[in-house]
Amino acid sequence: MKRPVANIAKTTACLIFLTTAASADDWTTAGNDAQRSGWVRADTKISASSVRSPEFQMLWKMPLDNEARQGNALTAPVLLDFLISHRGFRSLAFIAGSSGAVFTMDTDLARPEWSRPLGGAAGGGSAACPGGMTANLSRPTAAALPSLGGFAARGRRTPGKSGVGAPKEGAVTLAAPEARAPARPPVSRPRNARIRPPAGRSLRGLSLVYALSSGGMLHALYTSNGHDHDSPVPFLPANANAKGLIVVDNVAYVATSNGCGGAPDGVWALDLQTEKVFHWRSTGGSVAGLLGPAIGPDGVVYAATEQGGIVALEAKSLKPLASSPGGGFRSSPLVLDYKGKDYIAAAAADGSLHLYAAADLGAPAAKTEAFSDNEFSPGAAATWRGADGAHWILIPSVADGKGSVAAWKIVDRGGKPTLEKGWESARMDTPLPPIVVNGVVFAVAGGRPGSTPAKLYALDGATGETLWDSGGAVTAAASGYALSAGPAHVYLTTADSALYAFGIPIEH
Numbered sequence: 001m002k003r004p005v006a007n008i009a010k011t012t013a014c015l016i017f018l019t020t021a022a023s024a025d026d027w028t029t030a031g032n033d034a035q036r037s038g039w040v041r042a043d044t045k046i047s048a049s050s051v052r053s054p055e056f057q058m059l060w061k062m063p064l065d066n067e068a069r070q071g072n073a074l075t076a077p078v079l080l081d082f083l084i085s086h087r088g089f090r091s092l093a094f095i096a097g098s099s100g101a102v103f104t105m106d107t108d109l110a111r112p113e114w115s116r117p118l119g120g121a122a123g124g125g126s127a128a129c130p131g132g133m134t135a136n137l138s139r140p141t142a143a144a145l146p147s148l149g150g151f152a153a154r155g156r157r158t159p160g161k162s163g164v165g166a167p168k169e170g171a172v173t174l175a176a177p178e179a180r181a182p183a184r185p186p187v188s189r190p191r192n193a194r195i196r197p198p199a200g201r202s203l204r205g206l207s208l209v210y211a212l213s214s215g216g217m218l219h220a221l222y223t224s225n226g227h228d229h230d231s232p233v234p235f236l237p238a239n240a241n242a243k244g245l246i247v248v249d250n251v252a253y254v255a256t257s258n259g260c261g262g263a264p265d266g267v268w269a270l271d272l273q274t275e276k277v278f279h280w281r282s283t284g285g286s287v288a289g290l291l292g293p294a295i296g297p298d299g300v301v302y303a304a305t306e307q308g309g310i311v312a313l314e315a316k317s318l319k320p321l322a323s324s325p326g327g328g329f330r331s332s333p334l335v336l337d338y339k340g341k342d343y344i345a346a347a348a349a350d351g352s353l354h355l356y357a358a359a360d361l362g363a364p365a366a367k368t369e370a371f372s373d374n375e376f377s378p379g380a381a382a383t384w385r386g387a388d389g390a391h392w393i394l395i396p397s398v399a400d401g402k403g404s405v406a407a408w409k410i411v412d413r414g415g416k417p418t419l420e421k422g423w424e425s426a427r428m429d430t431p432l433p434p435i436v437v438n439g440v441v442f443a444v445a446g447g448r449p450g451s452t453p454a455k456l457y458a459l460d461g462a463t464g465e466t467l468w469d470s471g472g473a474v475t476a477a478a479s480g481y482a483l484s485a486g487p488a489h490v491y492l493t494t495a496d497s498a499l500y501a502f503g504i505p506i507e508h
Helices: 003-017 174-177
Strands: 057-063 079-084 088-096 103-105 112-116 208-212 217-222 242-248 251-256 266-271 278-282 301-304 309-311 320-323 335-339 341-347 353-357 382-385 390-399 402-413 416-424 435-437 440-445 455-460 465-469 483-486 488-494 499-504
Touching: 079 483, 088 483, 208 242, 266 301, 335 382, 335 390, 353 390, 353 416, 382 435, 390 416, 402 440, 435 483, 440 483
Parallel strands: none
Antiparallel strands: 057 499, 079 088, 088 103, 103 112, 208 217, 242 251, 251 266, 266 278, 301 309, 309 320, 335 341, 341 353, 382 390, 390 402, 402 416, 435 440, 440 455, 455 465, 483 488, 488 499
16 A cells, blocks of 8 residues: 555656756856857846836845956856756756856845855966866757747746635636637647747756866766766866857867867867767867857857857867858857858957858858957857847947947848848947847946946847946946846846846745
8 A cells, every 4th residue: 555655755756856958948058059149039027118117126146155266257157947856946047156166046036055166276377277167057958049939937937826616616727618718729830940849847857057177077967956967077178268168969069268278279079978079179279259169050060269260060070061261250159040041140350240151151141340449359249039020149349448239230132141230339338248138138337347346238129228227236347258047037247256136026
């Protein structure tokens, strides 16, 4: 008689450790997705109208026990909106700290969940080679383009509902179907293999977050408690300056720059099944930008270099497939879908924006005039598509410490894409790469360490109009790629090792 109870207990234990696979809606890696778009397609609460309301506000600030190294402090968080663990239901943010630890926070309740030290680095480092943990964290990420469905309400984000039926009429849940209209037969629609279906809850596979330590070891950690899923795997030389960690189809990718730790500049790949490491060595200087490689929906890996061009690399093996002419770039590439075809966008060293057809890197399909001077250092771009079908690319522009966010629209001219200037934001003190949530552009004026704190802005994605700003809520400067977003929340990390959450309060 005890066997059924034991089976139930065993099944429950399995469900505790078997949790959601990487959701198509979660911000799973630097830049949100494999394409580094920085774009959250939809959100049930954040919109151009809601950010104007008093309900949109700073929600909380959480200082973390991390020591900054040469201007590096915390990476932008990667997110898991719905986790079932031994501690119950959780919505979590995972951050890499420069001192060598992984920090995990419950974003609903604004409290620490767990932390895991992975070992620091000796010496103070330098601006070019800061040492410590430099790469972002990553959850497994699909190569296919995210769906336009956006975030679904999960976990504690939607209050429960219940009711009591009328006397002698049964429960409302039983009576409700009688009032429903007859179900319509399902409509069969062709599925675009390039685009992921909308995310749903799943209990397939273990939920992991990947971290690259300063010692060059790749750690696969359980999201529920930070314990190792398996033994760490050697990936890079110790103290390499790594950026853009991403895990796609059981392969981890990352870029290295400045020759730190003796690691040649380029892109690295680690087959998680065989533990074999592959390396593409850059001949065009350091890999450009803050986000490292971008990955197309077909799995092709793209990287830009500071003194060369954009290169397309074969998945896993990193064999060169094609490359653009030299000239140098200042941002990581991003991959976007325009009329069913892949295009690669990146900011060039001369301050212009280039757009290449993935099928032909020989020459830009479109490019702009230079819109900044030789101090141009955007780091990363963002892209989004409006409800009207308009495609946008956003770039931070910096000159003499001041700058703005510039928006360019992709317009069809005679069957070919062209780039037209759309809008430019108000002036910002050292703007950082923006992100887009449901048509709202979130941009950060990074400020200056020790003097000017950062400020977060919400801009209308179609006009650049300022809808909201954080005022004096942020008390320290910010740098690098500092933003990410989850349902109803936008997150910002600052140079004093603090995490800020802005957004709309949720029900608990």
